Amino acid sequence: MTYTIGLDYGTNSVRGLLVDLNTGAEIATSVFNYPSGINGIITDPRDPLVARQNPKDYVDGAVFVIRQVLKEAAGSPGFNPGEVIGLGFDTTGSTPIPVDAEGTPLAFKAEFAGNIDALAVLWKDHTGHAEAAEITALAKKIRPEYLAKCGGTYSSEWFWAKILHNIRAHPEVAEHVASWVEHADWMPALFTGRTALDLIKRGICAAGHKCLFSESWGGYPDVEFLEKLDPRLVDIVATLPTTAFYAGESAGTLTAEWAKETGLREGITVSIGAFDAHLGAVGAGITPGALVKIIGTSTCDLMVAPLDKPLPDIVGLCGIVPQSVLPGYFGLEAGQSAVGDIFNWFVNTVQPAGLGHKELTEEAEKLMAGQSGLLALDWHNGNRTVLVDQRLTGSLIGLTLQTTPSEIYRAWVEATAFGARVIMERLEESGQEVTRIINCGGIAAKNPMVMQIYADVLGKPIQISGSNQTCALGSAIAASVAAGAFESFGQAIEKLTSLQEVQFVPSSKSQEVYNRLYKLYKQVHDAFGTVEGSGGSLYNVMKDLLSIKEESISE
Amino acid sequence: MTYTIGLDYGTNSVRGLLVDLNTGAEIATSVFNYPSGINGIITDPRDPLVARQNPKDYVDGAVFVIRQVLKEAAGSPGFNPGEVIGLGFDTTGSTPIPVDAEGTPLAFKAEFAGNIDALAVLWKDHTGHAEAAEITALAKKIRPEYLAKCGGTYSSEWFWAKILHNIRAHPEVAEHVASWVEHADWMPALFTGRTALDLIKRGICAAGHKCLFSESWGGYPDVEFLEKLDPRLVDIVATLPTTAFYAGESAGTLTAEWAKETGLREGITVSIGAFDAHLGAVGAGITPGALVKIIGTSTCDLMVAPLDKPLPDIVGLCGIVPQSVLPGYFGLEAGQSAVGDIFNWFVNTVQPAGLGHKELTEEAEKLMAGQSGLLALDWHNGNRTVLVDQRLTGSLIGLTLQTTPSEIYRAWVEATAFGARVIMERLEESGQEVTRIINCGGIAAKNPMVMQIYADVLGKPIQISGSNQTCALGSAIAASVAAGAFESFGQAIEKLTSLQEVQFVPSSKSQEVYNRLYKLYKQVHDAFGTVEGSGGSLYNVMKDLLSIKEESISE
Helix, strand or coil, rough: CCEEEEEECCEEEEEEEEECCCCEEEEEEEECCCCCCCCCEEEECCEEEEEEEEEHHHHHHHHHHHHHHHHHHCCCCCCCCHHHEEEEEECCCCCCEEEEECCCCCHHHHHHHCCCHCCCEEECCCCCCCHHHHHHHHHHHHHHHHHHCCCCCCCCCCCCHHHHHHHHHHHHHHCCCEEEEHHHHHHHHHHHCCCCCCCCEEHHHHHHCCCEEEHHHEEEHHHHHHHHHHHHHHHHHHCCCCCCCCHHHEEEEECCHHHHCCCCCCCCCCECCCEEEHHHHHHHCCCCCCCEEEEEECEEEEEEEECCCCCCCCCCCCCEEEEECCEEEEEEEEEECCCCHHHHHHHHHHHHHCCCCCHHHHHHHHHCCCCCCEECCCCEECCCCCEEEEEEEEEEECCCCCCCCCHHHHHHHHHHHHHHHHHHHHHHCCCCCCCCEECCCCCHHHHHHHHHHHHHCCCCEEEECCCCCHHHHHHEHHHHHHHCCCCHHHHHHHHHHCCEEEEEEECHHHHHHHHHHHHHHHHHHHHHCCCCCCCCHHHHHHHHHEEEEHHHHHC | CCCEEEECCCCEEEEEEEEEECCCCCCCCCECCCCCEEEEEECCCEEEEEEEHHHHHHHHHHHHHHHHHHHHHHHHHHHHCCHHEEEEECCCCEEEEEECCCCCCCCCCCCCCCCCCEEEECCCCCCHHHHHHHHHHHHHHHHHHHHCCCCCCCCCCCCCHHHHHHHHHHHHHHHCCCCCCCHHHHHHHHHHCCCCCCCCEEEEEHHHHHCEEEEECCCCHHHHHHHHHHHHHHHCCCCCCCCCEEEEEEEEECCHHHHHHHHCCCCCCEEECCEEEHHHHHCCCCCCCCEEEEEEEEEEEEEEEEECCCCCCCCCCCCEEEEECCEEEEEEEEEEEECCCHHHHHHHHCEEEECHHHHHHHHHHHCCCCCCCCCEEECCEEEECCCCEEEEEEEEEEEECCCCCHHHHHHHHHHHHHHHHHHHHHHHHHHCCCCEEECCCCEEEEEEEHHHEEEEEECCCCEEEEECCCCHHHHHHHHHHCCCCCCHHHHHHHHCCCCCEEEEEHHHHHHHHHHHHHHHHHHHHHHHHCCCCHHHHHHHHHHHHHHHHHHHHHC
């Protein structure tokens, strides 16, 4: 009997999963809620863009959940902790941690106690928005190839924007920073005793998707480019290696110290880390031709495409990175900026008629496609793919004096499905045939109406991941491959992942109606979202509204 | 001392007002809620387009409210019912009543007891929608002049559409109908004993705005035109006179029988009737250059323009009829299909966070112009003026995950103000300079925030009518002119109407922001609402959504 443990670091907690490699059985799970800040996020009342985390939570969480799953598994017949042969990690990102030359987070040092700018900069920290725009502008001018792989815009959520902002805004902290390490890279480095800057291995997933790393231009961005942004970035890039590794490669072995601390056996393999969505796709059983959608507050959409076939740049895709999901394949990443968040906003902020998700779903389920006469745009949090435009907003068309809350609720669901179809069609136009769709995440597991609408709108059967913990499972799979338990990811995925028996098959009648509605969605989408759209003269409307709003607030 | 009584027949009740002609004091008021149907409206569960009224409610209501105001006024020092010198009426419209040759409503006859198709056809009965389209199409082809005065489209709410529908759908009733009489015409005829078809006087307000009456083509529509629609219409038009009268002219004198029934003096003057909004404008103190807005569930906007100056047709205006408001002037009628109805829909159907109008207004009032980032279209019930298109729908643009119910509430208010500005600008473009705006109705009296937003959006000071009963006051004024108490409407208006002391003056800061938002409103308005709009390619969107909806429901 052999086992691995996957650790999945989310925004508010870390979850652990212990998997039996012989049967795929999920033996034990555990959750640790980050104690710092509010739900693990440290904010700044003076600046709503700030979102930080305490790296101590990451370490305490790992120890807690590993001990817990071992304790829980101890009740399983024949289980022996010595048979856990690997440990894997996935995290949010880009969530870089400022460290000293030994790779110790500045946050652990007495002189930075309580200094918010020495903490890990959580993915959703947007303090670097001006710096992101600056990076985009410079790349457009002198390094267009940098943008071609990340959808045309460098985001404020990403590595270099965050570092540049820290250097500019907090030089008193920045002068003590030797390097920045993505959370996904720092966890394996810590447990293998390799946090020192010359020893740490960096994962291709974070490097490729967020840090402008590509072998095609020799690794991280070049000195000339970084110098134009700020000379102090040159010192940072000097600490970064020219090679990056994929999850499933070994990051090293567990040290005696951490073995003792956790109850695991010394010397077991620790896998290279990756982002939660990417290993989530692995845990959902991704294969070529499968589109995996991880549907939560927002979505992450992933596909893989063979490395040995030429792959064009895909306009508006968030990222195309070799081996970021599976070795031997490009990882293609797209996503919707808000999905569950829109439903939650409607229920929790608009609070229509005091109805919850359950009641609204029950009523909305009775409606036929097209019956409400409504059409919505799912841009309440901008549009990540394919328009790559944060300055877009949600909209609702077709209201009458008879329109009900459940009709509006269904319209939001349909809008997110139409948004999903835009992404799928862009992938297919670029040669990535989607042969099946696997959905995972809480909404996929809990709301059959949403899944049926997705099937009807996308026109493909929808499968649902068998595991409720696809990300942690993906990390456990990466650990199993790194530990040599399987010859390939393909083998591991076949053994360890599953699908729910229920499938959502498109109804031809609804599909026909949704094809007509989708045409209208595209028309409005292009009118408000593109300069070239058939009704392109509305491109200014949402942007002007936001400008007026910002001017009004700033006065 | 002299007095008149005005009776204002609304959709659910009739209100009476007794006015002192020497002081303008409103001495007594009374309300009678129609006992028939639901809130006075008789509907048909099999057909949501049906809305009928029982003429008996009209008669019982008149007697009740006249007696009541006399009773209440009896407490006033020196009041004597014999000093009431005139009686006036305003009603909803087009609300035609099918009658026999004596002018007796069919509904009063035993053989039609309980027959819904023998009742008065209330203004909001839309059963004649196909017939209205047929009338519009035929007029476009052979009588374009008919449409030029009513905004380009004959409405299903109007006289001929309703009659044609009755003839076609209910021949068993229609064969007993000698003529149809507008409610506004039937009331004075009844009280003066002149309901017989050769005696009844018809008012220019109903005739001109709803019945295609114009002196320029010799009265009602010609026989050739009506014959093409249905030969049976020729029998109806044969009963109609070639002259129409304005409110303020005498319809006759009160009969002994009705004097006895009501407590009034026999022989007092009864004025020609008109529609509620038109006499409401009189009660609000309309003068040339004043735009009177009667703001309720929908709005009616009225202006007057001198008869002796050439007046171009105004595209999209509901109606232009000589003397329909004041003698010597054209009455110009426009309107918004939904105003209070939108706020009520949001509060009563969407029920956001359980908040009422009061709480939403309190929060919305704290917002600055433009702060919400929202822009809405006020088309939940179509657009009556200036687009004259029922197949338009309400919309909301600019939503984010932070958008609150009070922000949305304010956006609806702003949208109705923008809709009001489109009407005002169309009037001004056509040469009708708006020198002041008088608002009346419940919202005008009760919600200062709405009025301030209207002032800021329209860029003109807003005055509020002093009377809460402007329609009934207008009827009392018409009665006073008809009875000879004043030489002119101008004199009567000056003596009997008033404005509230409070005025809403545009804030230059908000006005500037709203000018920018209005530009965006017009852009979206034209894109969705016109073929020619700059983003005109969205013209199909709302119509296609409605078609898909209708097909979905009909299956």
